[in-house]
Amino acid sequence: MDSLLFTATTGASRVLKAQHVRSNNLSNADTTGFRADMERVQSVPLQGSGFDGRTMVVTNSAATRFDAGDVVKTGRALDVAVMGDGFLTVQTPAGDEAYTRAGNIKVDELGAMSINGFAVIGNNGPMVLPDYQKVEISERGRVSIIPPGGNAEVEVGELKLVKPEPTQLQKESDSLLHSNTGAPFAADATVNLAPEHIEASNVSAIDELLSVMSLTRNFEMQIRMMKTAETLAQAGNKLMSAR
Secondary structure: OOHHHHHHHHHHHHHHHHHHHHHHHHHOOOOOOOOOEEEEEEEEEOOOOOOOOOEEEEEEEEEEOOOOOOEEEOOOOOEEEEEOOOEEEEEOOOOOEEEEOOOEEEEOOOOEEEEOOEEEEEOOEEOEOOOOOEEEEOOOOEEEEEOOOOOOOEEEEEEOEEOOOHHHEEEOOOOOEEEOOOOOOOOOOOOEEEEOEEEOOOOOHHHHHHHHHHHHHHHHHHHHHHHHHHHHHHHHHHHHHHO
């Protein structure tokens, strides 16, 4: 295969994968606590006989951006936003711990707390609230309730808040962040919350749209390169057949 055609093909493949990453970011621009992904590529010289003047593109696994999104006040007692570094802890269907910045907590009819369908983990396991007429979450993640008919506030648990380094985390297909080693992180008492707030996605819809447009033009250029390679190959075949 002509090396120009091979180079253009790998370039087009890289653009398609980058568009998938950017499109996923754009579709989650309004998802609470979502962390944007970035495509990662590497140029590799194309080895072979003759002059090594061409390269191909190798696409690596996507990286995750950890910059914070906008914090929005909701006034809802079960909404919390992590201030600064840190994450809330949830439980996957497999029973493992995972981590998120989404703080839109819900409570089902049995009192179980969850975020986007994943059980919320406290310092003593999954959080389940008893019957209450009012609930409150403090800046340190302590969950307090006022029982039905009662006036005294009772502390019923504490959210597990962790603060690992970004290099210790990887995003998986469930959109949650997981430990690179599979080992859970210890709770960190320095993590603070903003009660009655949520953190929005850190995706910039305008930046993602511009990136998609740029990638589309790049893909068109790679297609033109493939057509040029075909034209050159046909011209070379005619010269050879003339002999």
